Amino acid sequence: MDPTLALLGLLGGLITGISPCILPVLPVLFLSGGAQGARLSPAGNPSRAGDTRRPYLVVAGLVLSFSVFTLLGTLVLSSLPIPETVIRWAGIIALVLLGIGMISPRFESILEKPFSRIPQRKVGTGRSGFVLGLVLGAVYVPCAGPVLAAITIAGATGTIGIGTVVLTVSFAVGTAVPLLAFALAGRAIAERAAAFRRRQRRVRVGAGIAVIALAAGLTFNLTDVVQRAIPNYTSALSEGIERAVPAPVVAPGGAPVSQELSSCVRGAWDGHADTLQDCGTAPRLTGIQRWLNTPGNGDLDLRSLRGKVVLVDFWAFSCINCQRTIEHITSWYDTYHAAGFEVIGVHTPEYTFERDTGNVIDGARRLNIDYPVALDNDYSTWNDYGVSAWPTSFLIDATGTVRQVSIGEGGYDETEQLIRTLLAEPAATTSPSQKQVP
Structure with a gap:
C-alpha cells in the first residue's frame, strides 16, 4: 500500500467533508443521523434505550455507496x-x-412490511439509518477535487488498480470523519437540549422534512444554486492537495500528448499562469458523440477557427467548481465574441447521469451556455489534451497554438487579460468588425 496515495486520499476526503459541497446534506445528517439517534427515554431524559449506532450507520452507508458508485457505477x-x-x-x-x-408512522409501517418476515431487519430499526446513508451516497455529488477526479476517471474507463482502490478507501475514511463529527454533534445536542428532549416527535418530523427538502433540491438542482452562492472557503486547502498530486491520471487510448503541452499542464497544477506560453499546437477534438449549440448541431473543427482566439474548457454540468468557472467564461464569451473570441465546452462526464444528452442540454441551459458544447463521453479528447481534473481550460491563439492552461477555480483576471492580449495580436483578425477589443 502506497502511503503517499493513502495520505492524499485521506486529506482529499477531509477537505471534501468540510467543503461547501457537503452543506446540503448537513441538515439531514444533523436531524436524521444525529438527533434521531439520541439516547432519550420516553420521559425525555438521556438513556441507554436509544440506538446509539444511528449516526455511524448513516455516515457509513453514505460513504460506502458514494465510493462504490463513483468507482464502479x-x-x-x-x-x-x-x-x-x-x-x-x-x-x-x-x-x-x-x-x-x-x-408518518403509518406510512413507515407500510415501508416495513416487505421486511417484516426477516427477523431484526425492520426498516424502522436503527438499520434504517444505514439505508438512508446508502441512498444519500447514491444521489449526492460533492466537489470534484483532484483525488476524487482520479477515482472517477479510473472507474469510468476501467483502469482500476491497487492505487485507485487505496485512493478510494482513504478518501472515504477522510470524508467520513467530519460527517460523523457533525452527526455526533447533532446527537449530543439532542440529548442535552431541553427543547429536543421535550419535542422528540417534532425532531422526527423535522428530520423527515429535511430529507424531503434535500430530495426536492436535488430534483430541481437547487442545491447547485446554494453551493455556487457560498464562497469556496476550502480552495486554498484544495490547491495544496492539487500540488501534491504526483502525476495526472490519464485514461489509456488517447493520442500521445506532446511534451510542450504536458509541460504546460504540469505547470498549471502549480498555479494560474499570468503570462503567455508556447504549449504547442492544440490537439484536435476527437471521439465527440454529439455537438450542441452549433449550426444544425454539426461537427466543429478547431482548424476552421484559425484566426480566432479559442478557449477549450473541459467541464461537467454537476461539478460545482465548473459551475463557478463557467459564470466567468460565459461573461467573456458575451464580451469578446464579436472581437473574434470563441469558446468550446468539452463536456466530459464525471458521473454516470452526466452521460445523458438530455441532462447535458438542461445543465447547459441552466448555466446560460450559448457557445458550442462537445459531448466527450468516451474521454477521447480529454485524453488527447492530457486532462486530469474538472475544470481545465486551454487558451488557444489565432494560429492554433495553446498559450495558457488553467486548472480549477480562480485566476480569472489573469486569463481575461491574456484573452485581450491575444485578440490584439495581428494574427487575430477575421473581419474588420472583429479587430477592436472591447
Missing part, C-alpha cells in the same frame, strides 16, 4: 440495458419515501 450501468440516470432518480424517490416515513 459507470462500468456497471454501461453494461446494463437501463437508463444512465436510473440510480439518481431511484435514489431521489427513495429519499422522499424515507422522509414521508419519518413524518
Whole structure:
C-alpha cells in the first residue's frame, strides 16, 4: 500500500467533508443521523434505550455507496440495458419515501412490511439509518477535487488498480470523519437540549422534512444554486492537495500528448499562469458523440477557427467548481465574441447521469451556455489534451497554438487579460468588425 496515495486520499476526503459541497446534506445528517439517534427515554431524559449506532450507520452507508458508485457505477450501468440516470432518480424517490416515513408512522409501517418476515431487519430499526446513508451516497455529488477526479476517471474507463482502490478507501475514511463529527454533534445536542428532549416527535418530523427538502433540491438542482452562492472557503486547502498530486491520471487510448503541452499542464497544477506560453499546437477534438449549440448541431473543427482566439474548457454540468468557472467564461464569451473570441465546452462526464444528452442540454441551459458544447463521453479528447481534473481550460491563439492552461477555480483576471492580449495580436483578425477589443 502506497502511503503517499493513502495520505492524499485521506486529506482529499477531509477537505471534501468540510467543503461547501457537503452543506446540503448537513441538515439531514444533523436531524436524521444525529438527533434521531439520541439516547432519550420516553420521559425525555438521556438513556441507554436509544440506538446509539444511528449516526455511524448513516455516515457509513453514505460513504460506502458514494465510493462504490463513483468507482464502479459507470462500468456497471454501461453494461446494463437501463437508463444512465436510473440510480439518481431511484435514489431521489427513495429519499422522499424515507422522509414521508419519518413524518408518518403509518406510512413507515407500510415501508416495513416487505421486511417484516426477516427477523431484526425492520426498516424502522436503527438499520434504517444505514439505508438512508446508502441512498444519500447514491444521489449526492460533492466537489470534484483532484483525488476524487482520479477515482472517477479510473472507474469510468476501467483502469482500476491497487492505487485507485487505496485512493478510494482513504478518501472515504477522510470524508467520513467530519460527517460523523457533525452527526455526533447533532446527537449530543439532542440529548442535552431541553427543547429536543421535550419535542422528540417534532425532531422526527423535522428530520423527515429535511430529507424531503434535500430530495426536492436535488430534483430541481437547487442545491447547485446554494453551493455556487457560498464562497469556496476550502480552495486554498484544495490547491495544496492539487500540488501534491504526483502525476495526472490519464485514461489509456488517447493520442500521445506532446511534451510542450504536458509541460504546460504540469505547470498549471502549480498555479494560474499570468503570462503567455508556447504549449504547442492544440490537439484536435476527437471521439465527440454529439455537438450542441452549433449550426444544425454539426461537427466543429478547431482548424476552421484559425484566426480566432479559442478557449477549450473541459467541464461537467454537476461539478460545482465548473459551475463557478463557467459564470466567468460565459461573461467573456458575451464580451469578446464579436472581437473574434470563441469558446468550446468539452463536456466530459464525471458521473454516470452526466452521460445523458438530455441532462447535458438542461445543465447547459441552466448555466446560460450559448457557445458550442462537445459531448466527450468516451474521454477521447480529454485524453488527447492530457486532462486530469474538472475544470481545465486551454487558451488557444489565432494560429492554433495553446498559450495558457488553467486548472480549477480562480485566476480569472489573469486569463481575461491574456484573452485581450491575444485578440490584439495581428494574427487575430477575421473581419474588420472583429479587430477592436472591447
